[in-house]
Amino acid sequence: MSLDIFLQNVANSITLGSLYALIAIGYTMVYGIIRLINFAHADLLMVAAYIAFYGMLIFTLPWYISFAIAIVLTTLLGVSIERVAYRPLRSAPRISVLISAIGVSFLLQNLGIVAIGARPKAFPRPEELVWNIQIGNISFLSLTILIPVVTIILLVLVTFMVKKTKMGIAMRAVSRDFETSSLMAVNVNKVIAATFAVGSALAAVGGIMWSMQYPQVDPLMGLFPGLKCFIAAVMGGIGSIPGAMIGGFVLGICEVMLVGFMPELSGYRDAFAFIVLILILLFRPGGILGENVVEKV
Amino acid sequence: MEGRARLELMLTLIVVLLTFGVLYIAQGNMNSFYIRVLNLAAIYAILALSLNLILGFTGMFSLGHAGFMCIGSYVAAILTMSPASKEIIYFMEPIHPWLANVEWPIWPAILLGGIIAALFGFLIGFPALRLRDDYLAIATLGFAEIIRIVVTNVIPITNGALGLKNIPSVDSLLVYWGCAIITIFVLMRIINSSWGYAFKAIRDNEIAAQAMGINIFKHKLMSFTIGAFFAGIAGALMSFLITSIDPTMYRFTFTFQILLIVVLGGMGSLSGSVIAAVIFSIAMEVLRFVEQPMNLLGMEVPGIPGMRMVIFSLALLLIILFYRRGLMGTNEFNWSWVLNRLGIRSSHRVKRGEAN
Numbered sequence: 001m002s003l004d005i006f007l008q009n010v011a012n013s014i015t016l017g018s019l020y021a022l023i024a025i026g027y028t029m030v031y032g033i034i035r036l037i038n039f040a041h042a043d044l045l046m047v048a049a050y051i052a053f054y055g056m057l058i059f060t061l062p063w064y065i066s067f068a069i070a071i072v073l074t075t076l077l078g079v080s081i082e083r084v085a086y087r088p089l090r091s092a093p094r095i096s097v098l099i100s101a102i103g104v105s106f107l108l109q110n111l112g113i114v115a116i117g118a119r120p121k122a123f124p125r126p127e128e129l130v131w132n133i134q135i136g137n138i139s140f141l142s143l144t145i146l147i148p149v150v151t152i153i154l155l156v157l158v159t160f161m162v163k164k165t166k167m168g169i170a171m172r173a174v175s176r177d178f179e180t181s182s183l184m185a186v187n188v189n190k191v192i193a194a195t196f197a198v199g200s201a202l203a204a205v206g207g208i209m210w211s212m213q214y215p216q217v218d219p220l221m222g223l224f225p226g227l228k229c230f231i232a233a234v235m236g237g238i239g240s241i242p243g244a245m246i247g248g249f250v251l252g253i254c255e256v257m258l259v260g261f262m263p264e265l266s267g268y269r270d271a272f273a274f275i276v277l278i279l280i281l282l283f284r285p286g287g288i289l290g291e292n293v294v295e296k297v
Numbered sequence: 298m299e300g301r302a303r304l305e306l307m308l309t310l311i312v313v314l315l316t317f318g319v320l321y322i323a324q325g326n327m328n329s330f331y332i333r334v335l336n337l338a339a340i341y342a343i344l345a346l347s348l349n350l351i352l353g354f355t356g357m358f359s360l361g362h363a364g365f366m367c368i369g370s371y372v373a374a375i376l377t378m379s380p381a382s383k384e385i386i387y388f389m390e391p392i393h394p395w396l397a398n399v400e401w402p403i404w405p406a407i408l409l410g411g412i413i414a415a416l417f418g419f420l421i422g423f424p425a426l427r428l429r430d431d432y433l434a435i436a437t438l439g440f441a442e443i444i445r446i447v448v449t450n451v452i453p454i455t456n457g458a459l460g461l462k463n464i465p466s467v468d469s470l471l472v473y474w475g476c477a478i479i480t481i482f483v484l485m486r487i488i489n490s491s492w493g494y495a496f497k498a499i500r501d502n503e504i505a506a507q508a509m510g511i512n513i514f515k516h517k518l519m520s521f522t523i524g525a526f527f528a529g530i531a532g533a534l535m536s537f538l539i540t541s542i543d544p545t546m547y548r549f550t551f552t553f554q555i556l557l558i559v560v561l562g563g564m565g566s567l568s569g570s571v572i573a574a575v576i577f578s579i580a581m582e583v584l585r586f587v588e589q590p591m592n593l594l595g596m597e598v599p600g601i602p603g604m605r606m607v608i609f610s611l612a613l614l615l616i617i618l619f620y621r622r623g624l625m626g627t628n629e630f631n632w633s634w635v636l637n638r639l640g641i642r643s644s645h646r647v648k649r650g651e652a653n
Contacts, residue, residue: 037431088618094430095358099560100617106553107610113603223549227442230435271446274439281436282424 004137009260011144015213017252018151023206023229024236024244025158026199032175032239033195035094039101040081042226043108044200045207048074049123049217050116052208056124063126071204078200079193087189112219120218123211130212147209154202155245162241167194175239224270228255231277237287246288251276305632313478320470332470334582336538339473340531342574343480345558346567347527350484352556353564353627354493355520356500358434360552361421364441365525367448367547368417369410369532371455374464374542375399376406382463386456393453403467407476407533414529415522417444422521426514429503438549449544460543467537476534477571480527484567487523496520500565550606557613562623569625584608 023045030038048070055066085104089097131142162168170191173181182188210225211217232251236243251273259266280287324332344362351359378386380398391397401409425436448455455461467473487493495516498506507513536542558577562569587604616623 035431037435085614085618092621095352095356095564096617096621098358098431098434099556100614102553102556103610103614103617106550107607107614110603110606110610114601114607118603227435227438231439234432234435267450268446271443274443277439278424278436281428281432285428285432 005260007138008140009256011138011140013253013256014249015144015147015252016256017249018148019206019210019213019225019248020229020232020252021245021248022151022154022202022209023225024232024248025155025241026203026206027230028233028236028238028241028244029171029195029199031233033171033192034086034090036086036097036101037230038196038199039098039105039226040078040085040108041199041203042222042229043105043112044074044078044203044222045210045225046112046217046219046222047077047108048204048207049211049221050112053121053123053211053217056126063129067208070208071201074204074207075197075201078196078203082193082196087192109219109223116219118219120216120221123215123217125212125215141213143209143213147213150205150209154205155241158198158202159241161198167191171195228273231273234277235280235287237289240287240289243287243289250288301633301636304636308632316474316478317471320474324470329468332468333538334578335470336468336473336534337581338575338578339470339477340534340538341555341558341578342477342571343527343531343534344555345562345570345574346477346480346484347524347531348555349559349562349564349567349570350487350496350527351520351524352559353566353570354488354500355496355517356503357426357517357521358430359437359521359524360434360549360556361437361441362524362528362555363547363549363551364437364444365414365418365528366532366535366551367441367444367544368414369529370536370542370547371448371461371532372413372529373403373406373410373533374461374536375454376401376409377403377465377537378461378463379465386459386462387453389457389459390452392456396454403465403472403537407530410533410536411526411529414532415526418522418525418528419518422518422525426517426521438552441547441549441552445544445547448547455544458544460541461536462541464536464540464542466540467534473534473538476530480530481567481571484523484527488567492516492519497565554609557609560613560616560623563625563627564623565627566623566625566629568630569623569628572624580609581605 023041026041026044027038030036030041051070051073052063052066055061055069056063059066061069081104085100086097089100129142129146133140133142133145160168162171170181170186171194173184173186174188174191178188181191206225207222211221228251229248232247233244234247235251236245236247238244254276255269255272258272259269265272323335327335344366348359348362351357375396376399379400383392383397421437421440425433425440428436449458451457488496495506495511498509498511499513499516503513554577558573559570561577562571562573584605587608588602
């Protein structure tokens with residue numbers, strides 16, 4: 001492998017890693033607070049991408065307006081999913097909530113297929129955001145820089161919110177102990193809704209950037225990125241925001257490098273993340289940054 | 298044996314014989330479309346029963362069923378296809394020489410499909426069953442995806458993404474429902490044995506079960522392996538029913554459908570699973586109309602492909618939100634209930650009184 005191709009792979013892996021990191025944060029926040037794999041999170045990517053797509057193509061809105069609309073609507077959708085499908089089951093067995101989450105995810109996917117058809121569509125790249133950059137022999141898209149920068153800005157914002165604001169403190173309290181924090185006059189429902197809002201907004205940004213980087217949208221586009229981002233969150237230590245970030249980058253870099261160094265294994269690319277997941281769960285179930293929790297009677 | 302118990306056994310035997318009689322008559326008189334739907338119902342019933350053993354009776358949230366089914370399908374298909382059609386189908390890369398000339402009858406192929414699926418269930422269960430709830434769900438889903446991806450990539454054995462065609466076709470109701478009835482009986486025996494009680498204890502409270510001296514891991518692994526075995530059997534039957542398979546069939550979507558059947562029937566009820574499987578396969582066909590163009594109040598409404606799955610996902614959500622116990626909850630169909638309803642009083646209470 002020549003140096004050029006290696007650098008190209010490095011650039012690709014950082015882009016993919018930042019996307020994973022961004023989406024993984026949504027998973028980790030929701031899991032941290034209600035201990036639920038929000039299967040629908042993956043489909044929020046798809047919803048955001050489609051709203052942006054239709055905003056630009058059908059309603060011919062400028063890209064920034066359709067992106068903003070996409071983020072707002074996806075956030076609302078995320079919050080309403082929690083309200084309708086998860087909140088009524090809060091005292092139910094965990095399996096029921098998980099089934100409900102899978103149900104929501106399938107509903108969104110199939111609604112997507114019904115409403116817009118199963119055929120993939122090309123996502124328009126706004127010229128202001130996407131151009132070619134040539135340095136020596138390496139050419140890459142501006143997105144290669146833009147995506148990590150946006151990701152890092154959002155990560156800093158989310159970290160600040162969780163560490164410093166009142167809502168953030170409430171979130172951490174609820175994730176530590178649900179009942180005690182509600183005794184301390186924390187409005188648990190509001191905090192959970194806020195968590196879903198933040199997570200969904202990040203998913204929306206992730207979805208839009210995903211469809212600019214790999215310019216194609218289809219109703220099942222969220223499925224694999226979603227699963228992989230959950231894996232990234234588990235890798236980093238679920239419930240931990242810096243963990244999700246690290247997990248996302250590690251997974252993205254490993255995945256691109258695996259295909260880069262061993263092209264004959266490229267068919268197994270999607271299996272790789274799952275193998276990593278299983279190894280992590282077996283040998284370090286708490287993840288890279290997480291702590292192992294022993295269940296008490 | 299007391300009179301009442303003997304009566305119940307007789308009734309069971311009569312119903313089984315009647316079922317086979319009805320199946321035999323139906324085979325000769327029904328059109329092939331209905332037979333196909335009924336056969337599909339039998340396959341769904343086996344799948345739902347086996348997932349219910351894992352999910353409803355042992356409380357393990359496994360999403361790997363499509364993977365086990367995939368194994369069963371491919372094993373049975375490769376073993377039974379004629380050498381001539383194998384030569385035609387494997388044109389990307391020739392088939393592995395060991396498999397090129399194999400042509401088994403269907404029964405051993407079905408059995409081996411189940412056994413190999415069970416073997417994989419055992420191997421996967423070993424690491425995965427140390428996990429719980431959502432971690433287990435994601436890990437088993439991951440394993441199922443890995444199985445599918447491997448199947449897509451080992452072209453000399455599975456013919457890769459092109460899939461297999463010209464699998465010998467079997468359309469006998471007796472084969473499919475025979476397998477389903479055997480599954481029901483085996484699972485019923487398991488559920489009512491000491492294993493079954495251990496499974497339910499683990500489902501209800503793992504820590505308490507452990508404190509009672511139940512070997513949690515061993516029983517979980519057992520339940521998982523048995524579930525995988527029957528999923529493999531169902532996969533093998535699927536090959537013979539549809540005669541052409543490819544890896545994309547066995548995506549996660551398939552597991553979702555089985556999950557829907559289990560939830561609809563009631564997690565922890567074998568009879569519920571069978572009833573729900575029949576309802577589901579009939580609904581799949583009946584609801585076909587929503588995907589076809591129709592004439593609504595003089596207006597032409599175009600068909601909407603994919604609408605059925607929207608209805609099914611919505612159904613799953615509504616059941617889990619508002620009617621979590623499903624059709625049967627954890628109840629089973631039993632004769633005492635029917636007999637009591639019919640006013641046939643039990644006599645054993647009196648007898649016990651006499652004995653005392």
